[in-house]
Amino acid sequence: MKKKKKKRKVKTNRLHVYTPFGKSVIKDSLAYKGSFYLFVICKVLSVFITYYLWRAIFSSSDNSELGGFNQVEILTYVFMSFVCSNMVYISMTTKIGENVVDGSIAINLIKPISYKSKLFAESIGEMIYKFIVPSVFVWIGLEVYKYVILDEFSLSGIRIALFLLSSMLSFIIYFLFEFCFGMIAFYSTYVWGMEIIKNSVLSFLTGQIIPLTFFPDFAQKLFNYLPFSSMNYVPVMIYLGKISSSELIFSIERQILWILILELISIALWRRVVKRISILGG
């Protein structure tokens, strides 16, 4: 009996086992700075392009509000969308795909660690890194710009806290979704094409390109039943103060619900997949 207890202990996830993986991702990112900064510049540039596009739309329109957004709000939406998605969208599909294609998944499986927990730790590491470069700076820049140039300041501590909380939930939803999606790699081996399709579909469904209020009613209702709006749209709308207090609790509850659902799906998928693993490359 005693022996059995001892054995079971091995299974429990110990946090400090996984922290080195998170740390190592941060170190890796620092090791390849050049490519990362180029990547960041590209991304920031695309945010500015999106923003100027919106400005052009506003200036050619007679209304001062479009889809419930005024010009300052759309500015906030576009940039906060970037702040949030930059740190929340951490793609694991490619990583899982790589592990499958080069067979290095074997190395993960011969160690007494859970593959999913390891990936999660790595995701957290990457998220922390991306929060610092450049999300937090874009965020501060945006608020400074709004305060100094536009003379607008509507932030409160609670709203920042709620935004961060909701973003964290988004991060977990996104991770679980990516993990489930990454399981395709075990069946199809190459996931690059799928990844491209997934990313473009997601950028629409998560409201990253266009706020979801711009979509027709039936589409908006449909989005309510999908996990995607919980990934980016919800935290940004919370930040904008566009989700009222009663709705706010509902939104966060829905995020938590999605975490539970996706967690169950991911466990079921992993169980299936582990049985049919074949290690490529000898």
Place this chain on the structure above:
Amino acid sequence: MIKVEGVSKEFVNAKKYPGLKGAVKGLFSNEKERKLAVNDISFEIADGEMVGYIGGNGAGKSTTIKMMTGIIVPTSGIIEVDGIVPYKNRMQNAQNIGVVFGQRTQLWWNLPLGETFTILKEIYKVNDKDFKKRMKFLNEVLDLGKFMNNTVRTLSLGQRMRADLAASLLHNPKTLYLDEPTIGLDLVVKDKIRNAIKEINAKYHSKVILTTHDLTDIEEICHRILIIDKGTIIYDGTLENIKDKYGKTRMISVDLHDISVVKKINFNKIFNVSKKDFNYQIDGKTVTFIINKDKVSVSAVLSNLMGKTDVKDIRIKETDIGDIVKQIYIAGI
């Protein structure tokens, strides 16, 4: 103890056709190709045993190792490693085993080597005292000190392999799986690795399962060998046994002044043996006799030659384990 009973593994792949036309055809066909990588194998390995697991490329060695480590699930059959079914309790099994895949590293590519060991210390829950003691021991046998602070990606192959072996031993595993641990290494490093394996086995009484294509590894380390061919185990026994069974062949190379005399002598008739037990090849001024030493004596062959022409040089070669295994791979047992 490791128990492997009637284990088979079948891989199912989409059928591919040759050429561009075939590639297009492959898009529309849903045919599956089944390949039996391991076919009904059974064996047992006792504690403290060092077993060489050999076979040609694609014979099923690595597949067996992967099933024993719990990475892949056998299609049928039972595997138990110290009472644990590896593919059912992967994590629990992983705690007790050390694995080295010679072709890929388990070290973290972008981290300094020293840090890899601290991570492993956490993963395997090694306490500080044991950690220090084992690191000291591993440092002695594998000589890691010089590159402990280097990033893994900057290590040479030999250094990396030594580090990999050390990494697989840190938690003092009861079972050590070594899948080609000496691949691509120079003789000095090979020696270090072999000695380390022997020392660890002597000190901790751990089981070692070793696959390799370098049969010197086997001769130096293993007492027992398993030979697998086309997914079936064709030999399970001691090294001496197989040497006795197949090591009867002797090769006698003789340099002669006048090579033509060889053709004039009808050896098979003189010795009254078939071509299987006596054969020769002529290459320039050298003739090589391949004989079965139980049927034909070396001196009889030589005395038949001596009187006919000048013998300049004689070399006698015993078959080594490499030749034996080659013979088995080609002809079967």
